[in-house]
Amino acid sequence: MWKGLISVDRWAAGSQAYFLTHLHADHTQGLTSTWNHGPIFCSRLTAKLFPFKFPNFRLSVLRILDVDCWHTLSLTSPSSGSETTVQVMAIDANHCPGGVMFLFRGEFGCLLNTGDFRWEKNCERSKLARKMLVDALKDDVVDVLYLDNTYCNPSYEFPSREVATQQVVDIINSYPEHDIVIGVDTLGKEDLLLHISKALNTKIWVWPERLQTMHLLGFHDNFTTKTSLTRVRAVPRYSFSIPTLEGLNAMRPTIGIIPSGLPWVRKPLEGDDKLFGSLLTSRYKRSKMGSNGGEEISKMDGNLGSVKRFHKYIYSVQYSNHSCYPELEEFIKLVQPTNMKGIVSRSPCYVDPCYYFGRLCGINQPSQMLPQHEKKEGRSCYTELEKKRKRVFGSLGVHLSRLRVWRRARRGIKLAENESSD
Numbered sequence: 001m002w003k004g005l006i007s008v009d010r011w012a013a014g015s016q017a018y019f020l021t022h023l024h025a026d027h028t029q030g031l032t033s034t035w036n037h038g039p040i041f042c043s044r045l046t047a048k049l050f051p052f053k054f055p056n057f058r059l060s061v062l063r064i065l066d067v068d069c070w071h072t073l074s075l076t077s078p079s080s081g082s083e084t085t086v087q088v089m090a091i092d093a094n095h096c097p098g099g100v101m102f103l104f105r106g107e108f109g110c111l112l113n114t115g116d117f118r119w120e121k122n123c124e125r126s127k128l129a130r131k132m133l134v135d136a137l138k139d140d141v142v143d144v145l146y147l148d149n150t151y152c153n154p155s156y157e158f159p160s161r162e163v164a165t166q167q168v169v170d171i172i173n174s175y176p177e178h179d180i181v182i183g184v185d186t187l188g189k190e191d192l193l194l195h196i197s198k199a200l201n202t203k204i205w206v207w208p209e210r211l212q213t214m215h216l217l218g219f220h221d222n223f224t225t226k227t228s229l230t231r232v233r234a235v236p237r238y239s240f241s242i243p244t245l246e247g248l249n250a251m252r253p254t255i256g257i258i259p260s261g262l263p264w265v266r267k268p269l270e271g272d273d274k275l276f277g278s279l280l281t282s283r284y285k286r287s288k289m290g291s292n293g294g295e296e297i298s299k300m301d302g303n304l305g306s307v308k309r310f311h312k313y314i315y316s317v318q319y320s321n322h323s324c325y326p327e328l329e330e331f332i333k334l335v336q337p338t339n340m341k342g343i344v345s346r347s348p349c350y351v352d353p354c355y356y357f358g359r360l361c362g363i364n365q366p367s368q369m370l371p372q373h374e375k376k377e378g379r380s381c382y383t384e385l386e387k388k389r390k391r392v393f394g395s396l397g398v399h400l401s402r403l404r405v406w407r408r409a410r411r412g413i414k415l416a417e418n419e420s421s422d
């Protein structure tokens, strides 16, 4: 991030201090159990989860940064060779357990790296983070904002997680006789699962490693590895696919729910809209039904396309731990950086945030939103993402090896006969 001095979520040798925003795999690429280039600064919760992700890691290199207070590091200036001071503050990113943004002050000026973050307007945690940020900045100008540009495109407008959570609960309630599988990552969306568990007064099945994480996070009562105790299972997202859901339905009626801000593959429905009826009429307006080849979309007031049924067994709910476009806009209006860069540069949807938001802070707007080879007409970002998702779906679960069957059984995507104890 600042050559020879500090790195954020980058693990190549050459920096004096390394900062980890959170433990998702795309932010720890290059970090291994034998990594040894310098001290790693992270939040207290990330430090607690760290050994679980990196067993045998030399934990003495971890340095805990408590949120909402300035920490001062003495480093060596790469330009002058003399001692230089770097101040850093961690601020809750409201993304996943332990996730923080970092605000830096030093000879490089004032830098803000959001990591992955969700900037919800009416969420208490975001309000607190906003206050921390405003208080920390005082009259400072952010020279460079490193922004979570995952959804840096006006196509991405989705509801708060509170609303999306209720949508998931409503879908589950609409299928009282069905098994439910929900695709989640190895970390994140705990609040969603916890809410479902409380609202339905049931435990939620999770795979054994996920149960360990839940216990580490202090959730001891709402999760289980016993399939006989519940009809709701949270399964790894990579194991969630159309063929898998079709296979499960050959055994028991099962509905899959994928909570994500990303658009998922669209597949025409064949007939039956009765199953969806109760959901639409109970809470939502029917805004669009089958006009694009069978896809059904329900619409919350003011929230476009927040629930999609793109397959007869699968719903996509826009529950996201990343900020959507209007939230990014709101954030940038607040921060008013002198310059900004997207942190998701390797994504096929990379959009220079200056393209859309430069006007908000007087930055020259690039004439192209994407590199030329990726630029397509209209919403190219959206299209590329959909293609990528389609490839993922196409490659999953058609012919399962014995090992994969075993893994899926263990991770709940098939009904397991041998249960682990919790």
Ligand SMILES: [Zn+2]
Pocket: 022, 024, 095, 096, 116
């Ligand atoms: Zn993340």
